[in-house]
Amino acid sequence: MAGLTAPLLGLQKKSLREQALSALRTAITSGELEPGRHLVETELSEMLQISRGTLREALRQLEQEGLVSAGPRGRLSVRHLDEKEIRDIYAVRAALESLAARTLCELPERQHVTESLHRAIDVMTAATSGSLEERIESDLEFHRTLCRLTGNETLLHSWESLEGSIRMSIMFAGLEKGVSNMSVDRHRDIVTAIDTGDAALARKTILEHMDTAAANLVS
Amino acid sequence: MAGLTAPLLGLQKKSLREQALSALRTAITSGELEPGRHLVETELSEMLQISRGTLREALRQLEQEGLVSAGPRGRLSVRHLDEKEIRDIYAVRAALESLAARTLCELPERQHVTESLHRAIDVMTAATSGSLEERIESDLEFHRTLCRLTGNETLLHSWESLEGSIRMSIMFAGLEKGVSNMSVDRHRDIVTAIDTGDAALARKTILEHMDTAAANLVS
DNA sequence: CTACGACCGACTGTAAACAGTCGACTTACG
DNA sequence: CGTAAGTCGACTGTTTACAGTCGGTCGTAG
Numbered sequence: 229m230a231g232l233t234a235p236l237l238g239l240q241k242k243s244l245r246e247q248a249l250s251a252l253r254t255a256i257t258s259g260e261l262e263p264g265r266h267l268v269e270t271e272l273s274e275m276l277q278i279s280r281g282t283l284r285e286a287l288r289q290l291e292q293e294g295l296v297s298a299g300p301r302g303r304l305s306v307r308h309l310d311e312k313e314i315r316d317i318y319a320v321r322a323a324l325e326s327l328a329a330r331t332l333c334e335l336p337e338r339q340h341v342t343e344s345l346h347r348a349i350d351v352m353t354a355a356t357s358g359s360l361e362e363r364i365e366s367d368l369e370f371h372r373t374l375c376r377l378t379g380n381e382t383l384l385h386s387w388e389s390l391e392g393s394i395r396m397s398i399m400f401a402g403l404e405k406g407v408s409n410m411s412v413d414r415h416r417d418i419v420t421a422i423d424t425g426d427a428a429l430a431r432k433t434i435l436e437h438m439d440t441a442a443a444n445l446v447s
Numbered sequence: 448m449a450g451l452t453a454p455l456l457g458l459q460k461k462s463l464r465e466q467a468l469s470a471l472r473t474a475i476t477s478g479e480l481e482p483g484r485h486l487v488e489t490e491l492s493e494m495l496q497i498s499r500g501t502l503r504e505a506l507r508q509l510e511q512e513g514l515v516s517a518g519p520r521g522r523l524s525v526r527h528l529d530e531k532e533i534r535d536i537y538a539v540r541a542a543l544e545s546l547a548a549r550t551l552c553e554l555p556e557r558q559h560v561t562e563s564l565h566r567a568i569d570v571m572t573a574a575t576s577g578s579l580e581e582r583i584e585s586d587l588e589f590h591r592t593l594c595r596l597t598g599n600e601t602l603l604h605s606w607e608s609l610e611g612s613i614r615m616s617i618m619f620a621g622l623e624k625g626v627s628n629m630s631v632d633r634h635r636d637i638v639t640a641i642d643t644g645d646a647a648l649a650r651k652t653i654l655e656h657m658d659t660a661a662a663n664l665v666s
Numbered sequence: 667c668t669a670c671g672a673c674c675g676a677c678t679g680t681a682a683a684c685a686g687t688c689g690a691c692t693t694a695c696g
Numbered sequence: 697c698g699t700a701a702g703t704c705g706a707c708t709g710t711t712t713a714c715a716g717t718c719g720g721t722c723g724t725a726g
Contacts, residue, residue, distance in 0.1 A: 279681045281500045292511045316599040323546040380535040498711045
């Protein structure tokens with residue numbers, strides 16, 4: 229828990245609020261702040277060396293992202309996910325990413341898209357020999373790229389709002405299970421489907437990928 | 448603009464932050480705070496009769512919902528939507544609601560669902576003779592109900608995060624255009640499709656509805 | 667007339683203090 | 697011994713005050 233302050237003392241480019249946000253996100257999705265844990269404002273603000281006001285702004289955003297949940301009298305605690313919630317999260321994720329895949333198929337200029345996705349896959353490939361965290365990171369980056377390339381800012385924003393919940397799902401289910409979803413081949417299939425421009429196929433590929441992923445997590 | 452304080456002085460059950468949030472949401476989606484308008488914290492806090500700290504928490508959430516956008520040095524202004532953004536918002540909305548329709552079709556116990564949706568349609572029907580605002584309200588309530596009935600909290604939350612943007616789309620395009628999408632019959636079709644349990648049909652019906660709606664808004 | 671520089675005002679970022687509320691523990695009374 | 701009132705402590709809700717920064721303006725020198 230002492231490490232919580234470190235990220236803050238580092239690069240001072242962003243506002244304290246954003247730094248606190250990142251630090252808290254990391255602390256929660258890494259399990260440093262375990263699910264169900266009660267978050268006391270005074271405690272956290274002291275840990276992060278920031279004032280309560282600044283901290284509260286960050287907490288609001290975390291609440292919106294679904295990483296912390298509010299109890300009675302505004303008491304916040306780290307959200308705890310059950311299996312149904314994980315399935316629900318992945319259902320929404322599937323809906324968003326299938327839209328992304330469909331959109332990309334309809335793009336007139338797909339050369340650049342395919343290139344970017346291949347680069348993302350290369351990163352994933354390089355990470356296969358790395359740590360679990362690295363593999364998860366590269367996987368999420370691939371999917372985020374999928375959404376970003378559509379040029380639909382709303383879609384990207386919605387996906388990013390869900391990202392925290394996705395990370396919690398993986399963490400809650402266990403990193404090993406989570407990583408089992410990150411086969412490079414499966415992702416290559418997605419890119420191939422998009423490359424052909426077959427929207428129905430691309431959508432189907434994504435939906436199956438998400439289905440498998442969710443099933444692996446809750447099994 | 449003077450009316451901005453009224454909602455706050457009313458029911459004092461919710462926290463000031465939540466009241467400010469509602470008041471600002473209403474002010475923005477009603478056009479009282481026009482798109483592009485620069486939001487000065489001291490100005491707003493004085494208007495709403497709350498402190499800046501409390502206000503800032505509300506503004507963070509509005510930012511997350513896409514109703515206000517951040518400029519350089521944290522300057523906030525009311526978001527301005529162009530036609531592409533409206534199309535993008537409706538694409539995401541369509542993805543979410545088609546998931547909702549599909550999910551509802553797969554529910555074993557659809558009796559209660561159908562009843563609730565019919566009630567929502569009755570409200571819409573009653574609103575046909577009402578004001579534009581009432582009609583919009585009842586329409587959104589129908590679609591929100593669609594998401595709520597799935598029992599997927601994440602889906603509902605994602606939809607609600609988008610709700611502000613949807614309202615802005617309607618307002619930006621003009622209330623008349625927006626209301627043209629609110630044919631009771633079209634919505635009855637959706638319920639019918641769900642009632643039959645045909646997921647593919649329900650999905651298709653929703654997607655077409657959203658497509659038409661978006662087209663009407665940007666035309 | 668123009669260009670440069672110091673001041674000034676407006677806002678946001680951040681911190682610290684104040685107030686209210688709920689729960690837990692204690693104590694006194696039956 | 698059990699119960700109910702009272703008190704204490706811990707947190708959140710909210711406000712007020714302070715600091716830093718950017719942009720504009722006014723004056724002066726070239």
